[in-house]
Amino acid sequence: xxxxxxxxxxxxxxxxxxxxxxxxxxxxxxxxxxxxxxxxxxxxxxxxxxxxxxxxxxxxxxxxxxxxxxxxxxxxxxxxxxxxxxxxxxxxxxxxxxxxxxxxxxxxxxxxxxxxxxxxxxxxxxxxxxxxxxxxx
Amino acid sequence: xxxxxxxxxxxxxxxxxxxxxxxxxxxxxxxxxxxxxxxxxxxxxxxxxxxxxxxxxxxxxxxxxxxxxxxxxxxxxxxxxxxxxxxxxxxxxxxxxxxxxxxxxxxxxxxxxxxxxxxxxxxxxxxxxxxxxxxxx
Amino acid sequence: xxxxxxxxxxxxxxxxxxxxxxxxxxxxxxxxxxxxxxxxxxxxxxxxxxxxxxxxxxxxxxxxxxxxxxxxxxxxxxxxxxxxxxxxxxxxxxxxxxxxxxxxxxxxxxxxxxxxxxxxxxxxxxxxxxxxxxxxx
Amino acid sequence: xxxxxxxxxxxxxxxxxxxxxxxxxxxxxxxxxxxxxxxxxxxxxxxxxxxxxxxxxxxxxxxxxxxxxxxxxxxxxxxxxxxxxxxxxxxxxxxxxxxxxxxxxxxxxxxxxxxxxxxxxxxxxxxxxxxxxxxxx
Numbered sequence: 001x002x003x004x005x006x007x008x009x010x011x012x013x014x015x016x017x018x019x020x021x022x023x024x025x026x027x028x029x030x031x032x033x034x035x036x037x038x039x040x041x042x043x044x045x046x047x048x049x050x051x052x053x054x055x056x057x058x059x060x061x062x063x064x065x066x067x068x069x070x071x072x073x074x075x076x077x078x079x080x081x082x083x084x085x086x087x088x089x090x091x092x093x094x095x096x097x098x099x100x101x102x103x104x105x106x107x108x109x110x111x112x113x114x115x116x117x118x119x120x121x122x123x124x125x126x127x128x129x130x131x132x133x134x135x136x137x
Numbered sequence: 138x139x140x141x142x143x144x145x146x147x148x149x150x151x152x153x154x155x156x157x158x159x160x161x162x163x164x165x166x167x168x169x170x171x172x173x174x175x176x177x178x179x180x181x182x183x184x185x186x187x188x189x190x191x192x193x194x195x196x197x198x199x200x201x202x203x204x205x206x207x208x209x210x211x212x213x214x215x216x217x218x219x220x221x222x223x224x225x226x227x228x229x230x231x232x233x234x235x236x237x238x239x240x241x242x243x244x245x246x247x248x249x250x251x252x253x254x255x256x257x258x259x260x261x262x263x264x265x266x267x268x269x270x271x272x273x274x
Numbered sequence: 275x276x277x278x279x280x281x282x283x284x285x286x287x288x289x290x291x292x293x294x295x296x297x298x299x300x301x302x303x304x305x306x307x308x309x310x311x312x313x314x315x316x317x318x319x320x321x322x323x324x325x326x327x328x329x330x331x332x333x334x335x336x337x338x339x340x341x342x343x344x345x346x347x348x349x350x351x352x353x354x355x356x357x358x359x360x361x362x363x364x365x366x367x368x369x370x371x372x373x374x375x376x377x378x379x380x381x382x383x384x385x386x387x388x389x390x391x392x393x394x395x396x397x398x399x400x401x402x403x404x405x406x407x408x409x410x411x
Numbered sequence: 412x413x414x415x416x417x418x419x420x421x422x423x424x425x426x427x428x429x430x431x432x433x434x435x436x437x438x439x440x441x442x443x444x445x446x447x448x449x450x451x452x453x454x455x456x457x458x459x460x461x462x463x464x465x466x467x468x469x470x471x472x473x474x475x476x477x478x479x480x481x482x483x484x485x486x487x488x489x490x491x492x493x494x495x496x497x498x499x500x501x502x503x504x505x506x507x508x509x510x511x512x513x514x515x516x517x518x519x520x521x522x523x524x525x526x527x528x529x530x531x532x533x534x535x536x537x538x539x540x541x542x543x544x545x546x547x548x
Binding site: 287288289290291293294314315316317318319320324325326327329330333334337349351352353354355356357358359362 | 424425426427428430431451452453454455456457461462463464466467470471474486488489490491492493494495496499
């Protein structure tokens with residue numbers, strides 16, 4: 001069981017993350033930072049990063065931050081995320097930092113920020129995740 | 138100028154949409170439907186579709202629905218989107234249908250639903266877009 | 275136990291609802307409509323209805339719509355609500371209609387619309403509620 | 412014109428705020444804190460503070476934080492707010508602190524936190540406001 005948690009904790013980020021080039025950067029207790037280097041593949045028709053790329057970073061960072069606080073046998077799914085876009089990005093690195101604000105037995109609430117080149121604030125987000133399984137399951 | 142609008146209106150969905158396999162399906166006045174066929178590339182580490190894929194469909198559909206109501210010289214950017222996930226999806230087609238609920242001179246509000254195989258409801262979302270440019274700009 | 279559910283179901287809307295003049299109008303299976311008649315007390319410093327009044331209608335309608343689908347011994351709390359404002363209102367009646375989009379064992383997702391005089395669309399909202407208690411509790 | 416801004420800036424919080432007992436506490440540049448002392452009037456049928464009260468604090472604090480950064484002749488309206496509830500409150504004081512994260516010519520993005528007795532985190536929220544008027548208007 002602890003093996004499963006360990007597996008989730010250090011598991012590679014998965015196929016979509018690989019397709020987008022998302023890499024895990026740091027993982028703390030209730031915190032996670034993931035990033036990617038922008039390429040032409042990430043752009044929308046206007047030549048700036050597609051909102052879905054920024055969102056995917058946020059969702060991935062939130063999931064990782066929450067997983068760091070799961071017990072053996074627990075797993076989590078996104079109930080909802082709301083993202084506000086603050087500035088466009090066209091090149092360089094993007095990083096999403098997520099923080100677990102609160103976890104109850106079944107629900108985790110997280111917030112995240114996305115920054116771009118030079119630390120510019122690109123987006124902020126809040127999300128709610130549902131936690132399944134575990135000893136109390 | 139009308140050429141530019143026409144260009145936006147029928148422009149291919151862009152690099153990220155191509156990477157994810159998102160295709161425009163129908164475009165009405167203030168409405169749009171976009172879809173994709175799920176493949177392994179769209180999955181998260183748990184083997185279900187990554188939230189970022191579903192979100193990218195929603196953002197793309199909302200943008201297309203709003204663009205259908207833009208005047209010559211106007212363009213739009215996403216201010217925020219909130220998405221609620223209702224069910225996981227693992228295979229088959231996903232479709233996002235977006236509808237423009239209201240447009241003022243500078244702001245568009247949209248809602249969207251994502252459905253999967255057999256019409257199952259996968260997600261619902263609301264979003265706010267900012268409209269730039271135009272004769273009044 | 276069914277008495278408790280019945281009690282929740284037909285309980286008066288509570289002190290804050292009374293303070294604001296919120297009245298239950300109709301209650302169906304997974305649906306509810308609540309309303310109020312605007313007075314000077316509901317206004318913000320600009321002379322239009324305060325966003326908190328519109329929001330309170332939405333939260334109350336969503337809660338009522340979900341309660342109509344609770345089992346004996348279950349109760350619900352709001353995890354999050356997002357509300358988009360579409361038009362200001364200054365007088366006449368406001369009504370919020372909420373609909374339960376999906377309920378799982380522990381989570382309900384709802385959407386709501388608020389209309390004003392002449393049926394004008396004032397706001398739209400989506401929300402997530404947590405369900406506690408019940409036989410499985 | 413500067414008189415109008417001054418008026419908005421220091422105007423009493425308005426009728427709904429008075430009805431709920433909301434008081435302005437501190438106002439900085441792009442920041443504001445408002446509070447209230449819970450009474451029976453603020454409760455829902457379950458005996459805890461109604462979500463609409465917490466939300467009204469947030470909306471009021473965000474508006475005040477943004478107004479502190481408006482130019483003469485500008486005014487703002489709420490486009491959308493999303494609020495996550497973290498803990499119930501039944502008595503004592505509630506305070507909402509809002510911060511302007513970014514302001515462009517026409518849009519302000521804000522975040523807020525609500526704390527209760529002993530500094531307990533009650534809610535967090537993000538919002539988008541539209542800015543009208545001003546020299547550029």
